[in-house]
Amino acid sequence: MRNLLLISSSRVIGFKYLEVAQDEIKNVLSFVSTVLFIPYALKDYDAYLNTVTQPFTDFGYDIEGIHEHEDPVEAVNKAEAIFIGGGNTFLLLKTLYEKNLLGAIRKRVLENGIPYIGSSAGTNVATCSINTTNDMPIVYPPSFKSLNLVPFNINPHYIESPYKAVHKGETRDQRIAEFLQMEEAGPVLGLREGCMLRVTGDRAVLKGINDAKLFQPGKEPKIIKVNEDLSFLLNN
């Protein structure tokens, strides 16, 4: 019984940290009192825990850092809910592998049904692989395969490159199109800042204040509106 909230980004222009997702966070965390926070996408875990404590307190939850626990696998096994925040996706995934956490999180979320909230890098690692992250590959993880809580890819912070007139680097759409040419590629959901995917069981719906764009091999990209059903992506 999946209970997931995959947010494009914690920071959105005009909103406080995680504010844009607060209604969905409260929805996904019904019956939860304490959230286990995994800060591995940034270097300074204490500072990062400090950043997320205020919004979660405001929303009515206690939050604890996995780095405060002696045994991170045990912390996951006992967690009521998990939140993985943004930063560098490569650093995050490498650390999850090093601490042997992928299987533990997967089991806790997919078998025991605890809520999982990801944002940005935390959303990338929730998908089948990190192949569609925007981040710089600052460290080498043992694989790009990730938690596979959903069987497709997400591109967080999705944006049509607005500076084509001054820069010749690839646009986001070109980068995703290059991925779709690869043998192993499946659908890529481009989540604009301000939107998020809510998954409950076999149902997936776009939530938030911004639309998304769905890219699929051999098809034209398609705009997805808020509240549109995306459950077919779960049957890939």
Added chain:
Amino acid sequence: MRNLLLISSSRVIGFKYLEVAQDEIKNVLSFVSTVLFIPYALKDYDAYLNTVTQPFTDFGYDIEGIHEHEDPVEAVNKAEAIFIGGGNTFLLLKTLYEKNLLGAIRKRVLENGIPYIGSSAGTNVATCSINTTNDMPIVYPPSFKSLNLVPFNINPHYIESPYKAVHKGETRDQRIAEFLQMEEAGPVLGLREGCMLRVTGDRAVLKGINDAKLFQPGKEPKIIKVNEDLSFLLNN
């Protein structure tokens, strides 16, 4: 005896493909008649060879694709000069590993002294690692270590993110700063579009029409002007 030209990008606003680098290309290719082109950063090798044939013909050189040779390692061993163009850095590096070409190119360039021209992804793979590419990790290479023709990192297409007002994704400077926090990180030369690094033996100089920005662990970023000497980076 290194003889390298590491270009930020083949395409620059206001210039034809590779036009901004033409004087330096002619300089690095003195005494060369045929250039071996490695198109592995894109999927369609014939189309890519077609793109680069015109400018090299205009500059006065014959060009051949490595994919037209039965044995790519032998093609490198016999090459008078090598050009690796842009595209996806992960796809490029993975293919270089698969075809067992890293050692062969390294030997031909560093021991036999043949000219090497890289652009964008072709510049990334010429450095010690691809840790500072901007590309999306669409495939998983067996390592991020690359040709190490120069012992530091380059960020091609370097730009100060001009759309901070509408987007909360990390800026280029933030991404590079995250890399500099990693244990193994050394200097990163951010090459703006329109600039390039010319290396002859133990001498490195910035060339082109745009300045660069040098990032080093624990130091403030520093603007590098065209014609400024960067030889100290070779002694890392």
